[in-house]
Amino acid sequence: MRVQVIRLVCALLLATLVSSEATERKAKIVDTSFEYNALNCRAHSASLTDFGGVGDGNTSNTKAFQSAISYLSQYASKGGAQLYVPAGKWLTGSFSMTSHFTLYLNKDAVLLASQDMNEWPVIKPLPSYGRGRDAPAGRYTSFIFGTNLTDVIVTGDNGTIDGQGAFWWQQFYNKRLNYTRPYLIELMFSDKIQISNLTFLNSPSWNVHPVYSSNIIIKGLTIIAPVPSPNTDGINPDSCTNTRIEDCYIVSGDDCVAVKSGWDEFGIKFGWPTKQLVIRRLTCISPQSAAIALGSEMSGGIQDVRAEDITAIHTESGVRIKTSIGRGGYVKDIYVRRMTMHTMKWAFWMTGNYGSYANNSHYDPKALPEIKGINYRDVVADNVTMAATLEGISNSPFTGICIANVTISMADKANEKPWTCTDIEGITSGVTPKPCNSLLDKGPEKIKTCDFPPEILPIDLLELKKCTYNIKHA
Numbered sequence: 177m178r179v180q181v182i183r184l185v186c187a188l189l190l191a192t193l194v195s196s197e198a199t200e201r202k203a204k205i206v207d208t209s210f211e212y213n214a215l216n217c218r219a220h221s222a223s224l225t226d227f228g229g230v231g232d233g234n235t236s237n238t239k240a241f242q243s244a245i246s247y248l249s250q251y252a253s254k255g256g257a258q259l260y261v262p263a264g265k266w267l268t269g270s271f272s273m274t275s276h277f278t279l280y281l282n283k284d285a286v287l288l289a290s291q292d293m294n295e296w297p298v299i300k301p302l303p304s305y306g307r308g309r310d311a312p313a314g315r316y317t318s319f320i321f322g323t324n325l326t327d328v329i330v331t332g333d334n335g336t337i338d339g340q341g342a343f344w345w346q347q348f349y350n351k352r353l354n355y356t357r358p359y360l361i362e363l364m365f366s367d368k369i370q371i372s373n374l375t376f377l378n379s380p381s382w383n384v385h386p387v388y389s390s391n392i393i394i395k396g397l398t399i400i401a402p403v404p405s406p407n408t409d410g411i412n413p414d415s416c417t418n419t420r421i422e423d424c425y426i427v428s429g430d431d432c433v434a435v436k437s438g439w440d441e442f443g444i445k446f447g448w449p450t451k452q453l454v455i456r457r458l459t460c461i462s463p464q465s466a467a468i469a470l471g472s473e474m475s476g477g478i479q480d481v482r483a484e485d486i487t488a489i490h491t492e493s494g495v496r497i498k499t500s501i502g503r504g505g506y507v508k509d510i511y512v513r514r515m516t517m518h519t520m521k522w523a524f525w526m527t528g529n530y531g532s533y534a535n536n537s538h539y540d541p542k543a544l545p546e547i548k549g550i551n552y553r554d555v556v557a558d559n560v561t562m563a564a565t566l567e568g569i570s571n572s573p574f575t576g577i578c579i580a581n582v583t584i585s586m587a588d589k590a591n592e593k594p595w596t597c598t599d600i601e602g603i604t605s606g607v608t609p610k611p612c613n614s615l616l617d618k619g620p621e622k623i624k625t626c627d628f629p630p631e632i633l634p635i636d637l638l639e640l641k642k643c644t645y646n647i648k649h650a
């Protein structure tokens with residue numbers, strides 16, 4: 177009796193083993209559940225593997241991405257669609273997004289940017305720049321690209337987008353590029369954008385570039401590039417309205433956040449400003465650049481930027497203004513509060529002769545930028561070489577500068593003269609070391625003059641929805 181029972185159990189075990197092996201050989205279907213917060217949840221989901229994707233790090237998935245997104249675009253008006261990228265290494269060239277669409281990366285999914293130039297179509301320069309930054313002709317389409325879209329989400333459980341930039345940096349240094357390098361993400365002329373919970377590595381050039389777009393949330397990004405890498409800016413809101421950048425950690429070879437709006441005559445003519453921008457809880461390490469740069473391309477204007485709870489470590493400068501005669505445009509109503517800086521070359525830096533023209537032999541000397549209403553308060557900095565270098569433009573001084581409640585501890589080898597000011601006007605309150613004479617201390621009650629406006633920006637009213645999915649995929 178006992179022997180029979182044992183035999184039966186053995187037979188059952190064997191049967192289960194055989195049948196599970198059989199199904200495994202057939203398809204290896206996995207059931208994955210996940211949830212995250214998004215501008216919109218999607219009614220339809222599919223996996224990249226449904227479209228022939230192979231995550232071996234060697235097979236090109238460009239066609240798989242293109243056919244998946246093209247297929248899923250049919251759901252734009254039927255509840256929208258999500259493309260799931262499972263764990264694996266997915267080599268691909270540039271691909272384009274569609275409207276009412278989410279690209280979601282599993283935590284162990286890595287998108288690897290192809291090094292085959294044929295996988296990077298060339299497009300026209302940006303109208304507000306007139307030419308490419310690396311080469312005058314066209315520019316390589318960004319890795320993840322989109323134009324004229326609405327409701328686009330790129331997110332993931334901290335999945336990775338690896339630009340494999342060394343390939344591009346070499347060609348840049350060797351002056352072999354015929355076109356401007358691609359960015360990791362560029363969305364143009366689009367409304368309602370979310371880019372969140374991802375890691376970006378080694379971008380060929382800028383990492384995240386929303387341009388001519390509005391209603392944008394960028395949240396929870398880790399962006400890493402080697403410090404010597406060329407132009408690997410973190411996030412560049414460019415001619416965008418109503419944007420919120422929060423909870424990002426950036427280590428890069430250029431500015432962590434660079435706010436822009438077009439270049440010289442092209443930007444002036446296009447005339448599309450960046451306005452209503454919040455940057456909060458940013459941690460930046462950028463030994464050769466700024467935590468937040470305003471410019472240098474600001475010819476369409478930059479207005480109403482609010483930066484708070486910013487940490488800069490081993491960074492060249494804090495919130496920096498870069499402009500030149502010939503740029504035109506304006507930078508006004510800029511508010512910064514609660515900033516902590518460790519080991520900085522400059523705590524405050526404004527430059528009115530940055531140069532770097534779209535055409536170095538031809539710019540309009542009458543196109544004077546207007547820099548006005550720049551407010552900093554509650555700033556603590558240590559190990560600083562120069563407290564401030566504030567250089568305006570003689571026939572267009574930088575005005576309405578307000579600096580309050582700031583304590584800067586100078587480095588042992590600090591410059592003997594911590595403040596340098598030319599062609600600027602403004603006030604200070606409770607600032608050490610003692611500011612230059614053009615920024616006289618007006619007493620403690622003036623701290624409030626540097627404060628944020630009371631009304632919040634509309635992007636802070638936008639709430640994310642909780643989305644839950646269960647998808648079966650190979």
Ligand SMILES: *[C@@H]1O[C@H](CO)[C@@H](O)[C@H](O)[C@H]1NC(C)=O
Nearest residue numbers: 212213214372373395396640
């Ligand atoms: C990103 O991840 C964090 C931590 O895992 C989570 O709390 C947050 O909800 C996620 N954000 C979004 C926008 O999904």
Ligand SMILES: *[C@@H]1O[C@H](CO)[C@@H](O)[C@H](O)[C@H]1NC(C)=O
Nearest residue numbers: 232233234235236237267292
């Ligand atoms: C990688 O892909 C190339 C071209 O697609 C192919 O020739 C090569 O055999 C692949 N290598 C491996 C290790 O799979």
Ligand SMILES: *[C@@H]1O[C@H](CO)[C@@H](O)[C@H](O)[C@H]1NC(C)=O
Nearest residue numbers: 303323324325364365366388
């Ligand atoms: C995208 O929108 C812009 C601005 O509205 C327009 O000039 C351009 O022609 C559009 N492009 C496409 C491809 O529809």
Ligand SMILES: *[C@@H]1O[C@H](CO)[C@@H](O)[C@H](O)[C@H]1NC(C)=O
Nearest residue numbers: 333334335373374375396398
């Ligand atoms: C995401 O991954 C990066 C790189 O591995 C890591 O440094 C970072 O802490 C991760 N972020 C979260 C929220 O887990």
Ligand SMILES: *[C@@H]1O[C@H](CO)[C@@H](O)[C@H](O)[C@H]1NC(C)=O
Nearest residue numbers: 293294347351352353354355
């Ligand atoms: C640039 O163009 C030249 C001349 O057509 C060509 O030889 C070279 O391979 C191109 N470089 C790249 C990186 O495509």
Ligand SMILES: *[C@@H]1O[C@H](CO)[C@@H](O)[C@H](O)[C@H]1NC(C)=O
Nearest residue numbers: 518519520559560561587588
């Ligand atoms: C201060 O900054 C210098 C570089 O300017 C650096 O070498 C040194 O380690 C820093 N000291 C501290 C205490 O962080």
Ligand SMILES: *[C@@H]1O[C@H](CO)[C@@H](O)[C@H](O)[C@H]1NC(C)=O
Nearest residue numbers: 307312534535536537538539
């Ligand atoms: C720069 O300006 C000069 C003088 O107007 C002009 O001759 C030249 O073609 C311009 N260069 C470019 C690249 O546009």
Ligand SMILES: *[C@@H]1O[C@H](CO)[C@@H](O)[C@H](O)[C@H]1NC(C)=O
Nearest residue numbers: 514515553554555556581623
């Ligand atoms: C001054 O700044 C410090 C550091 O951010 C902050 O703790 C303090 O409350 C501020 N003081 C005033 C009067 O706002």
